[in-house]
């Protein structure tokens with residue numbers, strides 16, 4: 001951790017001043033023993049560590065960041081009794097904040113649901129979104145994505161005693177709950193038109209309809225559904241294998257390549273030094289095996 005983090009900051013600053021590649025390489029080869037005297041999770045960065053005028057400098061200077069995340073999804077983003085969300089997405093946001101010198105007390109958490117993530121970023125209501133947010137080309141026209149930091153896949157959840165539905169082809173003629181503005185809902189509309197989509201605003205709104213028989217199944221990413229299965233013992237189960245790939249990215253302002261590159265640097269450093277795995281194990285890892293971190297896609 002101590003060797004990776006100062007190098008990361010130095011690299012960001014140099015990249016932005018558009019020095020030649022050789023200078024950047026020479027600087028990166030410098031002694032890394034540097035200035036990081038704190039323990040791993042302390043917020044030690046300052047605005048002067050970042051290029052003037054960059055989003056990183058602005059956020060570091062403000063000393064706070066506004067993060068959009070889910071409030072109703074166990075394992076990834078679930079609001080606790082104190083009003084603060086917990087989960088893997090929340091931990092990823094904290095890693096980013098820490099690298100900006102912002103402590104977790106100074107993160108403003110805003111609930112985002114599937115349909116309002118792009119508008120919240122576009123309107124500047126949030127600085128970043130970390131919310132089980134699939135990177136795809138359509139969304140890339142509106143927002144930028146750092147990452148991926150995890151790869152999920154769409155699957156299906158039914159009542160524990162259901163034996164009729166075992167995969168997406170069994171959804172024909174059945175009512176399936178998913179969330180408006182999500183990729184799984186879109187996938188059902190486009191590729192499984194014989195299924196009857198029951199759209200809601202958030203995944204937790206699908207649970208009661210599943211319990212009372214208003215719908216036959218719920219579909220979204222496997223890891224979101226696993227959280228609901230875990231939280232409601234004996235009630236629900238997942239069926240079939242994942243049938244899509246959902247690479248989770250950190251959504252940010254469209255065209256802010258400097259900020260995107262910097263977040264990608266932060267992710268790679270956290271993959272390398274174990275903070276990513278630690279974040280997983282402290283949250284989703286209670287229920288799911290620890291995966292390998294995915295390759296960041298610097299598109």
Ligand code: GLU
Nearest residue numbers: 114132133134182183246
């Ligand atoms: N990952 C999918 C998406 O971004 C489904 C989960 C969600 O709606 O947050 O649409």
